[in-house]
Amino acid sequence: MKGRFVISLIFAFMTAIVGSAYAADYPTKPITLMVPYPAGGSSDVGARIVAAIAEKQIGQPIVVVNKAGAGGQVGWTELARQKPDGYYLGGINLPHLLTAVLDPERKATFKAEDIVPIISQALDPTTVSVRPDSPWKTLKDLIDDAKKRPGQIPAGIVGYLQDDEIGYFQLAEAAGIEMRSVYFDGAAPAITALLGKHVDVLFCTVADNFTQWKAGRIRMLTIMDKERTKFYPDLPTTAELGYPTVISASTRGIAGPKGIPDPILKKLYDVFKNAMMTKEHMDRLENAGMPVKIMVGEEFVKYYWDSYKVAKKWVDHVRKK
Amino acid sequence: MEALQYWIQGFAVATLPMNLLYAFIGCVLGTLIGVLPGLGPAAGTAILIPVTFSLDPIGGIIMLAAIYYGAMYGGTITSVLVNVPGEAASVITCLDGYQMAKQGRAGPALGIAAIGSFIGGTFATLALMVVSLPLANFALRFGPPEVFSLLVVGLSLVTGLSGRSLLAALVMTLFGLMLSMIGMDPVRGAPRFTFGIPPLYDGIGFIPVVMGLFGIGEILLSMEAPVLEVIKTKLTDLLPKREEWKVSTGAIGRGTIIGFFLGLIPGIGAIIPTFLAYAVEKKVSKHPEKFGTGVIEGVASPETANNAYANGAMVPLLTLGIPGSPTLAVLMGAFIIHGLTPGPFLFKERPDVVWGLIASLYLGNVMLLILNLPLVGLWAKLLEIRYQYLYPGILLFCILGAYSLNQSVFDVGVMVAFGVLGYIFRKLDWPLAPTVLALILGPMMERALRTSLEMSGGDLSILFTRPISAVLLIAAAIVLLTPAVRLLGRRAGKD
Amino acid sequence: MKKPWQITCIAFVALAIFWLVVSFEYPYKDKLGPGPGFFPFWLSIITGALSLALFFQITRGKNAMEGSATLIPERQGVLRILAVLVALVGSLALLDPLGFRITLFLFLLFLPLGLGERNWWVILIFAIAGSFGIFHLFYYGLKVPLPMGVFGI
Numbered sequence: 007m008k009g010r011f012v013i014s015l016i017f018a019f020m021t022a023i024v025g026s027a028y029a030a031d032y033p034t035k036p037i038t039l040m041v042p043y044p045a046g047g048s049s050d051v052g053a054r055i056v057a058a059i060a061e062k063q064i065g066q067p068i069v070v071v072n073k074a075g076a077g078g079q080v081g082w083t084e085l086a087r088q089k090p091d092g093y094y095l096g097g098i099n100l101p102h103l104l105t106a107v108l109d110p111e112r113k114a115t116f117k118a119e120d121i122v123p124i125i126s127q128a129l130d131p132t133t134v135s136v137r138p139d140s141p142w143k144t145l146k147d148l149i150d151d152a153k154k155r156p157g158q159i160p161a162g163i164v165g166y167l168q169d170d171e172i173g174y175f176q177l178a179e180a181a182g183i184e185m186r187s188v189y190f191d192g193a194a195p196a197i198t199a200l201l202g203k204h205v206d207v208l209f210c211t212v213a214d215n216f217t218q219w220k221a222g223r224i225r226m227l228t229i230m231d232k233e234r235t236k237f238y239p240d241l242p243t244t245a246e247l248g249y250p251t252v253i254s255a256s257t258r259g260i261a262g263p264k265g266i267p268d269p270i271l272k273k274l275y276d277v278f279k280n281a282m283m284t285k286e287h288m289d290r291l292e293n294a295g296m297p298v299k300i301m302v303g304e305e306f307v308k309y310y311w312d313s314y315k316v317a318k319k320w321v322d323h324v325r326k327k
Numbered sequence: 328m329e330a331l332q333y334w335i336q337g338f339a340v341a342t343l344p345m346n347l348l349y350a351f352i353g354c355v356l357g358t359l360i361g362v363l364p365g366l367g368p369a370a371g372t373a374i375l376i377p378v379t380f381s382l383d384p385i386g387g388i389i390m391l392a393a394i395y396y397g398a399m400y401g402g403t404i405t406s407v408l409v410n411v412p413g414e415a416a417s418v419i420t421c422l423d424g425y426q427m428a429k430q431g432r433a434g435p436a437l438g439i440a441a442i443g444s445f446i447g448g449t450f451a452t453l454a455l456m457v458v459s460l461p462l463a464n465f466a467l468r469f470g471p472p473e474v475f476s477l478l479v480v481g482l483s484l485v486t487g488l489s490g491r492s493l494l495a496a497l498v499m500t501l502f503g504l505m506l507s508m509i510g511m512d513p514v515r516g517a518p519r520f521t522f523g524i525p526p527l528y529d530g531i532g533f534i535p536v537v538m539g540l541f542g543i544g545e546i547l548l549s550m551e552a553p554v555l556e557v558i559k560t561k562l563t564d565l566l567p568k569r570e571e572w573k574v575s576t577g578a579i580g581r582g583t584i585i586g587f588f589l590g591l592i593p594g595i596g597a598i599i600p601t602f603l604a605y606a607v608e609k610k611v612s613k614h615p616e617k618f619g620t621g622v623i624e625g626v627a628s629p630e631t632a633n634n635a636y637a638n639g640a641m642v643p644l645l646t647l648g649i650p651g652s653p654t655l656a657v658l659m660g661a662f663i664i665h666g667l668t669p670g671p672f673l674f675k676e677r678p679d680v681v682w683g684l685i686a687s688l689y690l691g692n693v694m695l696l697i698l699n700l701p702l703v704g705l706w707a708k709l710l711e712i713r714y715q716y717l718y719p720g721i722l723l724f725c726i727l728g729a730y731s732l733n734q735s736v737f738d739v740g741v742m743v744a745f746g747v748l749g750y751i752f753r754k755l756d757w758p759l760a761p762t763v764l765a766l767i768l769g770p771m772m773e774r775a776l777r778t779s780l781e782m783s784g785g786d787l788s789i790l791f792t793r794p795i796s797a798v799l800l801i802a803a804a805i806v807l808l809t810p811a812v813r814l815l816g817r818r819a820g821k822d
Numbered sequence: 823m824k825k826p827w828q829i830t831c832i833a834f835v836a837l838a839i840f841w842l843v844v845s846f847e848y849p850y851k852d853k854l855g856p857g858p859g860f861f862p863f864w865l866s867i868i869t870g871a872l873s874l875a876l877f878f879q880i881t882r883g884k885n886a887m888e889g890s891a892t893l894i895p896e897r898q899g900v901l902r903i904l905a906v907l908v909a910l911v912g913s914l915a916l917l918d919p920l921g922f923r924i925t926l927f928l929f930l931l932f933l934p935l936g937l938g939e940r941n942w943w944v945i946l947i948f949a950i951a952g953s954f955g956i957f958h959l960f961y962y963g964l965k966v967p968l969p970m971g972v973f974g975i
Contacts, residue, residue, distance in 0.1 A: 044656070051660045073733055075529025076511045076518070080733075083525045111517035115525060160782050166516040188781040191513075191774070194656065198593050198649050204470035204782060217648040221670035293666040492885055494876045498834055501869040505841055508865070512848075512858040519848060519858055520841075543910070550902040551895035715939035716948055718906070719930055723952050726913060726926070727960070736917045743910045750903075755826055773861060780855040787855070 032092055032270050036067040039260070040096040042081020044074040047192070048213045048296060052127055052258055053097045055290045060281035064273075077165065079106045079114060086116035090265035092274065098123065100257040100310065104317040105167040110325065118314055119264060123306040124271065125278045126259035128291060129299035130211040131231040132173035133241070137200065138225045140207075145227040145247050148207060152183035161185040162196045162205035170209040172320050173230050173254030180249045200224070211256050212237055216295025230254045235297060257299070257313070259306060275302050334456060337682025340385065341690050349386045350687050353393025354694050360394065361401020361413050363728055384665040385680050389687045391661045393694075395654060396637050400444055400695055403630060404706055407436045409721050411542030413728075415533065416597035416633040418763055419605045421541055423618065423625025430621055433707040435567040439575055439623055440630040441699045447583040447631035448692040451638030454587055455645075456685055463646045466591035471782060472790050474594065475775035476799035478768050481599050483806040484606040485761045496761045499752075503765025506531055513774035526737040533766055535729045535742040540759050542725055543742060544749020546718055571623040578608050578624040582631030589632075590639020593651040597633055598767050604632035638688060644669055645681060824880055831877035838870035905936030927953035 039057050043049045054070050061068040073081040082103055085096035098121065107118045134145065142148040152159055164170045166189055178184055188205050190196035193214035200208040201223060208215075208224075212235060218224040219238070229235055230244050230252050244252040260278060262271075281287060282300050291298050301309055340346065382390065402413030407424035420440065427436040454462075469477070485500050509520040510530030521527040567575065582604040589600040608628040609618045618625050640651040648670030650656040662669050673681055710717070729742040752759060783789035791797045841862055848859030879885045895903070909929050916925040930949035939945060 047656060047660065051663055071734055073735075075733075077516065080525060080529050083528075109516075111515055113518055113521075113523075115523075157784070186781070186784055188778055190778070194650055195594055198467065198647075199470060201647065201649075202467035202470050217668045217670050220668050221648060223647070223670070290666070293668075294663040295668075492876075494872060494879060494885075498831075498869065498872050498876055501865060501872065502834065502837075505837070505862070505865050505869060508862050515852075515858060517848075517858060519862065520844060547903055547906060550906055551899035713939070715934040715937040716944075718937070719909075719933040719948075720952065722906070722910065722933070723926060723930065723956070726910075726917075726929075727956065730917070730922075731960075736914060739917065740914050743914060746910070747907070751830070755830060757830070777855075785853070785855050 032273060033064060033066040035093065036069050037061075037064070037092070038071055038094045039068050040071045040073050040081055040085060040094065042073055042075075042078040042085075042097060042099075044072060048130075048294065049097055049099060049258055051294060052291060052296060053260075056127060056260075056278065056281055056287060059284055059287050060277050063280060064277045076112075077106065077168075078102050079112060082106065082121065083114070083116055085261070086120040086263055088263045090263045090267075092262065092266050092270040095124070095260055095262050095274075096121075098259055098261045100169075100259075100313045101172060101317040102165070102168050102256070104310075104314050105321055108314075108318050108321040109167060118310075121261050122264050122266065122271075123259055123261045123310045124274055124303070125282070126257055126299055126301040126306045126309070127282060128213070128258045128296045129255050130169075130213045130258070130297055131229050131235065131253075131255040132170050132209055132211055133215065133229045133238075134177070134227045135200065135208040135210060135215050135224050136206065136227060137203070138222065140225070142207075142227065145242075145244075148227060149181045149183055152181075152185055156184045157186055159185045159207060160188050160205040162188050162190060162199050162208040162210075164190055164193055164196045164208075164210045164214060167317075167321060167324060169211065169254050169256040172316065173252070174209050175320050175323065176230070176252040176254055177244070177249065180252050197224070213256075213294065213296045237292075237295060237297065257309070258296075259301070271303070278302075333678055333682045334686070336679065337684075337686035340679050340683030341389070341686035346386055346389050346683070346687060347690070349382065349390040350393045350691050351694055351698075353390040354397040354691060354698055356390075357394035357397020357399075358401040358404070358695075358699070361398035362404050363401075363413070363724055384667055385683050387665055388658075388662060388667070388680065388684055389691075391658055392684060392688060393691045395658060396448065396634065396688075396691060397695060399633060399637055400441065400699060403440045403444075404437065407433055407440065407626070408706060408710055409542065410545040411721065411725060412537055414597070415537075415767060416601055416636075418537060418541070418598060419601040419629040419760070420626055422605070422760060423621050423623070425545070426619070426621030427623070427626065428707075428710065432621065433710060434703050435571065435623060436626050437703040437706060438700060439567050439571070439627045441696055441703070443575070443579045443582065443627045443631035444634040445692050445696040446579050447586055447633075447635035448638045449689060450583045451587045451590065451635040452685060452689045452692065455638060455642050455688075462591055463642050466593070466643065467647075468795065469592045470793075471775045471778040472793050472796040473799065474592070475772060475779055476790060476796040476803065477592075477595070477599075478772045478775060480799050480803040480806065481602065482765065482768050482772070483803040484603065485764060492756075492758075496758050499758055500761040500765045503762035504769045506536070506762070507766050507769025508773075510770075513770065513777050524737075526733070526735055530770065531766075532732065532738050532741055533763075534732055535738040536745045536766060537763055538725055538729060539742040539745030539747075540749035540752070540763065542721070543746025544753050544759075546721065547746060547750035548753050549714075549718070567623055574612075574622075574624045575627040577611075578604075578627040579631045581607055581611075582628045583635045586632035586635025587639040590636040590651065591642055593640075593643050593649050596652060596767065596771070597636055598764065600632040600636040601629035602764060604628045634692075641685075641688070645673070645684075646670070648673075824883070827880045827885070828877055831873045831880065834873035835870050835877070838866040838873060842866035842870070902937055905933060909933045909936065923953045923957045925953075926956070929953075 039053055041050045041053045050072065057068040057070050073084055075081070078099060081096060082098065085094070088094040103121070104118060106112050107114045107116065134148070136142055142151065161174065163174055174187065185207070188199070190199065193210055196208055196210055197215060197218055199205045212229070215224050216237065219226070226238060226241050228244050228247055229238065229241050232243065232245055232253065234241060234243055244250065279300060279302050282298070288298055399416060402417035403420055403424070406412045406417040406420040407428050410421050410425040412418040412421050424436045424440070427433065482500070485496060507530070509527055510518065511528060512519045518528050585604045585607065586600045589595055589603070605625065605628050608624050609615045612618065612624065640655055643649045643651050644655050644659060648668065650659045659669055667673060667677065667680060725742065726739055729739045730736065732738050749759060779789055780787070790800060845859050845862035845866060848862065849857040850859045850863065851857050876885070909932055913925050913929045916928070927949050930952040931945060934945050934948065
């Protein structure tokens, strides 16, 4: 009995040493960072920025690879399949990944547990945007009007069952209104539609409409966050306007397939956290209109599963109708 | 006038030695990237973004823009020489361009493409400088219903590509539409016709299909010939003949207008302007039946249109901050990484960047012309490499290109499969262009129709009550029904 | 000489029928209008109908397409085509397991030989340049990821 105990102790000790030695060696070859969206989009831009900075610290090239398709599903399917040796990482977007997994119609071949979040980069809250000449000056105006003509106001939404649609659902439920949802594949066609008067209100994120806001072509009614954002300091939050439960955001981060050994994970936490906290990273992301939010390890994992619950509520709401 | 002052300032910026150098490097790199089938301007530009990180913003943007339209021309080179279109914009060029190359006239084909591209691009840039904002605003009125109707018009023009059999062209179009339904549908985001194969979730992949049908199919076809002749090009044949110059002028003029105006509409994609220009050219031609056998207008027209389109698409990008295509989205990403936000704000805040870029576009067009015209002879000579090396080499780049799209061997497989199909179709004289067109237009049409219905709450009449859309649909009906009526008329006459 | 064309038409009809059957899995209508199954359904029907029409047009000899070329190339041609196909399919199968460099080295070795080239030295140089050389240029130079096989090559 005692002998076995000693042996397992020694074994555990050796594993720990080998494990950390393993980690000490890591990385010995280039690391792939897969972006599940096309080149040039905000996810891609964010990934390239952080990769360029992190690779200097980690000592090996971080090669950004685009595996776009099916709203990210193609890329994440690939990520879940990869060996958890720390050499293949992927960008993830929440809640996009979660709704892909939860929505039975998407026929995802991977599960939420197959992907382990490592660190988040940006948290991009949903906003309610209108044209500058729009008759709605405040959120209340919009809600009152929507109550008068339910299902009539064309509201643009970026993506199916993604952050913007969840934002719309939350608002619709809290305010008791219904609008006419019009879906767009990406921010660009959605904004074009708003500017071209094909929809009258748009649910999109800060990063999506920053360019247009700077140009004065878009005005916002509210932002779905707990605190005001420094990008739009004069913009009241949903909490301030009486809807504190209406919170929605698109969160971007890096993840890996399930099973990456702890020592390697820890190294990844450190490297990416340092890279993201550099002035260069912060500045570049801010110039792009992307609000930086760094959650590392456990914190991000918790966020992941909290978002899962919210996503589940709304996916069920839509699919069980 | 204020604009003139900015223009001069812009030239001052663009002609700074470093910026000239960047533009030049961009043109060269872009052409090389374009020559690689499958790599395409979008992927190529994205790859080179990190390279430009180390440059100052203006220099970086100039280089990227140069890479972008350099790549457009590079795509033309492979279309003409080996019938492998590097990306959507070059597909139509294959039809006559490759035929000309087979007749030993690769030189004039490439030459007129370079000249047409230059003229188209230059005029588009001039128009960009003069009319940007009001035009861009007008183009915003093209919402989903208008886009749908425009696409219907585009699809109806397939009757112009019918080759020998209208019925076969229709079947091929439908085949393309059926293929385009593979993948996530635009209605609920659920996968269709994927049979549980994950790479199919995003559809069957336009580039591998096109590379297979056109490129590999052609190579297999070439392997048949009892004696594989090396295509010799005489130096004297490097320039177009006199009659060819004359018809090309008209083609270039029409191509420029069509390309530029379609560039203003965000989200159209490069194949529509090239295809529309080609179809229009064929309709106004005195010898429409010769299209597809190697007529020079068949090259001049789409090539001019695609450069005019590329430059025209800069209008919504620079004035409104809306990227009209995935490639421009990459360019916009580059702007953003460098801390510049495209849009009217940029015009006010950093006129040096905007006007410098515009002036550099113009200079870039000139540079491309100077670079490429002399090289035409060189490119044509490449075809003289012995086939035992030439074709394996081409296939090497096809494999490379198809793989690099998504780092997936599946795409290479699709390319090979469609290569075999392309060979069979070519042997039996079935037209390939309608399939390719339908493959691109299919998803766009379904999406546009769906979004239109969402806007109207399920009411189809939205397509007819909006003026632009209604006009386009009537035009499409006319185009589609005329041959059908003629066909029926002939039948009735016979009986 | 109508057989090949007739066969192609029938193949299209078969594809149309298959598509039709699969399209039944997708909802036809949706609260707003056509569902995912709507277009595939009608497309397959129209395709099937037109392919049948084409079949009859060809059978009655009224179509301009058929009889345009000699269909089976002569022996050398067939061998060359086979060589290309074997090379392509082979590289497909080997690309992931063996990686880019080895697979394309073999490809560029085999194909010129298969097409009749006999100059071993040039072939060898060509094969090395095309596989290892290109790989180096793209992977290290342009940072385009290319497959590395089981051996990490």
